[in-house]
Amino acid sequence: MKKKNKFFIKGFTIVLALTLFGLVGCSTKQKATDAGNTNVSTSEGKKIITDTTGKKVELKQEIERIAVVPIPWASIAYAVDGSGERIVGMHPSAKTSYQKSILKSMAPELNEASTNFVGNDFAIHMEESGKLNLDAIIVWDYQEKEIEQLKSVGIPAVSLKYGSLEDLQNGMDVIGQLLGKEDRAKKLVDYHKESIKYFDWKKDEIQGTEKPRVLYLRDDQLKVAGAGAVNTNFIEMAGGENVAKQVSGQWVNVTMEQIMEWNPEIIIMSNFSNFKPEDIMNNKIEGQDWRNIDAVKNNKVLKAPMGIYRWDAPCAETPLMIKWIAKQLQPDVFNDFDLEKDIKSFYNEFLNHDITKEEVDSVLQKELNGK
Structure with missing residues (x-):
């Protein structure tokens, strides 16, 4: 009788061990499966x-x-x-x-x-x-x-x-x-995707408008956003035309003579350089003559916004950057959102920061842009 009990206990132990091993295996596999959905x-x-x-x-x-x-x-x-x-x-x-x-x-x-x-x-x-x-x-x-x-x-x-x-x-x-x-990353990515859908939806309205000629200037050495720069996409999504679109490459040095020929109606100045709109508006840069450029005549030389990073480059705030450009280029087409409210909403929802009016003004470079 004792011998039978001994065999029974031994067998039960083996079965129990195998069962537990199987459960652990299933659990491990399940973790890998669940995690696999996010690589x-x-x-x-x-x-x-x-x-x-x-x-x-x-x-x-x-x-x-x-x-x-x-x-x-x-x-x-x-x-x-x-x-x-x-x-x-x-x-x-x-x-x-x-x-x-x-x-x-x-x-x-x-x-x-x-x-x-x-x-x-x-x-x-x-x-x-x-x-x-x-x-x-x-x-x-x-x-x-x-x-x-x-x-x-x-x-x-x-x-x-x-x-x-x-x-x-x-x-x-x-x-x-x-x-x-x-989860936080997915929420931010979803926001970016929804913003792109919004600009896709606006394409038909943009088609029938005159597209302003835009020059995106990286520095005072006349390096501009060319065909390969994502800034060209920003400009086109916002209803404008990059005057340097035919120049191959991302950031390319050009001449003052070339800019005069393009004669941009709007100039956007990046935050990768410390130059300011007044440097162009008041013709302060040695060897360059901006006086006859339409953007200067119409007071349309603007410093790009800067939030938690330079908005010039793809970043967390890129949807806001495209909206800012859209407000400069096609205010009548893009009249269905309030940019400052959108900035406040973004900072609150995605950055856990209750941004003040003064901080919004600073992000939008209002002092430099004379607004």
């Missing part, structure tokens, strides 16, 4: 995400410290995370933008973010990166050599493509996966 798979203490190049990156489950090489992405990571606490490194140009922007007051913690780990030319300094005790680093998609070097010193690299609005959306999704903020 994330998990295992004990680790997670694997797929970046915008299709590369799988193994990371700690809980990411606490990141550095960001591409200039715009530190502000986007802030928007997705809702905080700058985890950003311990950012590009020097991103830090310059931060110091001049509303983000400085919204995220004082970013003032401590290091810039020593990366050069202005995006070269990554491995020794300095090691000092930051990083859980991950965000890099440009073309930095294959640096990615291998980072791997050799134990720093996982997440690659992001950049340039188009689709790249921007995909990158926001990946950052959501990296930081465990998939």
